Amino acid sequence: MTTVLCADPDEAVAGVGDGSTVLVGGFGMAGMPVALIDALIRQGATDLTVVSNNAGNGDTGLAALLAAGRVRKVVCSFPRQADSWVFDGLYRQGRVELELVPQGTLAERMRAAGAGIGAFYCPTGVGTPLAEGKETREIDGRSHVLEYPLRGDVALIGAYRADRMGNLVYRKTARNFGPVMATAATTVVAQVREVVDVGALDPEAVVTPGIYVDRVVEVTS
Amino acid sequence: MSTRTLVAGVLAGPADLDAVPTTAPGPLDKHAMAALVARDIPAGSFVNLGIGQPTLVADHLPAGSGVVLHTENGMLNMGPAALGDEVDPDLTNAGKVPVTELPGAAYFHHADSFAMMRGGHLDVCVLGAFQVSARGDLANWHTGAPDAIPAVGGAMDLATGARQVFVMMTLFAKDGTSKLVPSCTYPLTGLACVSRLYTDQAVFDLGPDGAVLRETFGCSARELVERLGRG
Numbered sequence: 001m002t003t004v005l006c007a008d009p010d011e012a013v014a015g016v017g018d019g020s021t022v023l024v025g026g027f028g029m030a031g032m033p034v035a036l037i038d039a040l041i042r043q044g045a046t047d048l049t050v051v052s053n054n055a056g057n058g059d060t061g062l063a064a065l066l067a068a069g070r071v072r073k074v075v076c077s078f079p080r081q082a083d084s085w086v087f088d089g090l091y092r093q094g095r096v097e098l099e100l101v102p103q104g105t106l107a108e109r110m111r112a113a114g115a116g117i118g119a120f121y122c123p124t125g126v127g128t129p130l131a132e133g134k135e136t137r138e139i140d141g142r143s144h145v146l147e148y149p150l151r152g153d154v155a156l157i158g159a160y161r162a163d164r165m166g167n168l169v170y171r172k173t174a175r176n177f178g179p180v181m182a183t184a185a186t187t188v189v190a191q192v193r194e195v196v197d198v199g200a201l202d203p204e205a206v207v208t209p210g211i212y213v214d215r216v217v218e219v220t221s
Numbered sequence: 222m223s224t225r226t227l228v229a230g231v232l233a234g235p236a237d238l239d240a241v242p243t244t245a246p247g248p249l250d251k252h253a254m255a256a257l258v259a260r261d262i263p264a265g266s267f268v269n270l271g272i273g274q275p276t277l278v279a280d281h282l283p284a285g286s287g288v289v290l291h292t293e294n295g296m297l298n299m300g301p302a303a304l305g306d307e308v309d310p311d312l313t314n315a316g317k318v319p320v321t322e323l324p325g326a327a328y329f330h331h332a333d334s335f336a337m338m339r340g341g342h343l344d345v346c347v348l349g350a351f352q353v354s355a356r357g358d359l360a361n362w363h364t365g366a367p368d369a370i371p372a373v374g375g376a377m378d379l380a381t382g383a384r385q386v387f388v389m390m391t392l393f394a395k396d397g398t399s400k401l402v403p404s405c406t407y408p409l410t411g412l413a414c415v416s417r418l419y420t421d422q423a424v425f426d427l428g429p430d431g432a433v434l435r436e437t438f439g440c441s442a443r444e445l446v447e448r449l450g451r452g
Contacts, residue, residue, distance in 0.1 A: 027294045027331075028317035030310060053331075057317075080372040081317075091370055100371055103293065104335025104378035111332040124339065124381045127412040129363075130373065172328060173294045174311040179330035207330070 003166030004215045005195060009039035012189045012217040016045040016154050023110065023181040024052040024062055025157035028081075031174035033158040033191040034061040035219040040156070046070045051110070051150060053103060053177060055079035055087035063087070071096055075150070077103035102130060105147055107180050113149035114183025114212075122147050152185035159208065162192040162218075163201050166210030175207065182212040189215045241434045241442035248421040248439045254389050256281040258347055258419050261387075266344035267291055269379055272316035275347035275389050289325075291343055293375040295334045298326040315375065335375070338382035346383035348376060350390045350415075352405045355432040357415040359388065360407035373410075380411030392420035399449050401425065401432060 006012040013036055016022070022040070026032030041064060048071050055074045056063030063086040065071060074096055079087050090096040101109070102124045112120055121144035125131040135146040157178040160171035168190055170178055182188050190208075195218045249257070251274055259281035262268055269291045270276045279301065282288050290299040293315045300321035303309065308319040329337075337343060350361040359380050363371040380386055394400055401418060418425040418432070423445055426433040437445050 028313060030294070030313050030317075078372045078374040080370040088370055092368070098370075100373055102373050102377040103331070103375040104339060104382070107331040107335050122339070124377045126381070128377060128409045130377065170328070170330075172309065172312040172322070173292070173296050175328055175330050176294050177331045180332045 001214065003164070003210050003213050005164055006215050006217040009035040009191065009217050009219065010042060012036060012191070012215045013039045013043050013154075013156070015187075016040060016043060018045055019047045020045060020153040021049040021051065021151070023152035023155040023157075023177075023185050024050055025155070025176065025178045025181050026061070027053050027173065027176040028057055029061065030172075031158045031170070031176050031178055032061045033156045033189075035221075036156040036189055036191045036217070037061050037065050041065055041068050041070065047072045049073040049075065051075040051106070051152060053077055053106065054081060055084055055098075057081060057083045059086065066090055066096065069095075073097040073099065075099040075101060075106070077101055077106050100130060106150070107177065109147055109150035110152075110177075110180045110184040112147075113151040114180065117149060119146055119148045121145065150184065152181070153187065155181040155185035155188045157181050157188070157190050159190050159192045161194045161196055161201065162190055162213070162216045163196050163198050163210070165198055166190070166213030166216055167201050167206045168192065168208035168210075168213060169201060169205055170207055179208050182208045187214050188212055189217070191217055191219050193220060194218060238434075238442040238446060242436050243438065243441055244436045245438035250421070251277060252280075254419050254421060257424065258387055258389055259283070261417070262286070262288055262345055264288065267297070267342065269293065269338070269343055269346040269383060271346060271348045271376070271379065272314075272374070274349050276314065276316065276318075278347055278389075291334075291337065292320070293334055293338075293379070295329050295331060296322070296326060297329075298323045300326075335378050335382075338375070338378050341382065341384055343379075343383045345385045345387060346379045347387045347389055348379060350388045350400065351407045352400050352402050353388050353390070353415050353418055353427065354402055354405050355427060356429060357386075357413045357427040358405050359386070359410040359415050360405040361388075361410050363408045365406075365408050371408075376410050380414040385416050386411075386414045387417045387419060388415050389419045392422040393448075401449065
């Protein structure tokens with residue numbers, strides 16, 4: 001489907017249903033699509049499962065979504081940080097569920113979902129509590145854990161520039177989970193700092209091709 | 222290099238202990254430990270320094286070492302911490318600290334960054350730890366305390382994927398117990414993955430046969446082994 005250029009973040013997140021799994025890009029605040037998350041809070045979807053590397057920093061972005069009580073479960077690698085007080089409080093009160101996933105396995109599970117891979121064997125986590133209950137297999141003399149794809153109904157990602165066809169480029173380490181999340185959700189929404197004309201991005205430098213991107217919104221601040 | 226003497230849970234006869242060199246007059250501080258780790262990183266290595274204290278190793282890599290730093294959030298040839306006008310919210314290290322890029326830097330997404338680790342392309346990673354076993358098991362992500370919020374990040378991927386895993390930590394916990402143990406009691410990060418342990422008191426090689434003392438700081442090998450035995 002053709003990428004839709006949205007007028008504002010509210011239009012970009014329209015239609016997210018209750019109970020959705022939402023992939024949220026960013027590593028800490030770098031690449032975090034804050035305007036899209038703020039719009040999702042206004043939109044009102046609740047009972048969400050959020051997949052993101054962290055579980056919110058400070059009081060904005062993902063932390064604000066958590067504080068608004070919209071998140072039933074967080075799937076992430078690193079919830080506990082100096083500024084993760086919103087998540088910490090909810091978790092300690094038993095108001096949010098946590099599935100902890102090693103960071104590389106988190107990325108690869110989404111990559112598998114986007115690439116049509118049914119499951120994969122991974123050596124990370126063997127012999128640790130995070131592999132408990134999972135199928136294991138010895139391959140080339142080394143133990144591996146069977147990991148399943150992780151798919152989203154929606155992905156909210158932050159990128160640097162988009163053209164009107166939805167091709168994306170990122171900036172520095174704000175790239176992080178954006179490209180892999182863009183492949184792994186039914187509806188992919190990108191918040192970008194600038195929308196440029198078709199032909200203005202160097203095709204050799206495009207990181208996420210527009211085929212993956214459903215909606216783009218420019219957020220200049 | 223040094224005489225091989227097994228310690229911590231797999232104690233061998235004391236005959237060789239007197240041959241282990243004491244190479245500093247007192248325990249090392251974190252900067253001296255970082256300098257020691259930096260000394261042992263081969264020139265031209267691709268290296269990940271995790272988060273927190275091990276990132277100090279970067280300050281001690283000799284100029285011209287050709288060591289390329291990898292950060293899990295998608296960058297090779299990471300430079301030092303950013304200061305003043307250099308701070309860019311789009312450019313941080315794994316600890317979310319603003320950093321800089323060096324000439325020849327490359328950015329990539331998370332699945333690629335961890336494929337690099339898992340695929341055995343990183344030569345060395347340096348991690349902190351709560352406990353390390355004499356055979357190289359690592360526990361560094363969770364104390365197991367019921368009220369603790371576990372966070373694993375990239376620790377398991379690094380422990381499993383890097384070709385060599387070095388750990389940098391104090392040898393004794395605040396309560397005086399040894400963090401080098403016969404078998405970890407904290408939840409594991411990885412099995413038999415740590416090959417070298419740098420502490421404020423001593424450096425050890427770890428492997429299937431146990432911990433081997435290489436050098437000590439501020440105490441003799443014999444005194445240290447006695448303390449470890451008590452811990």
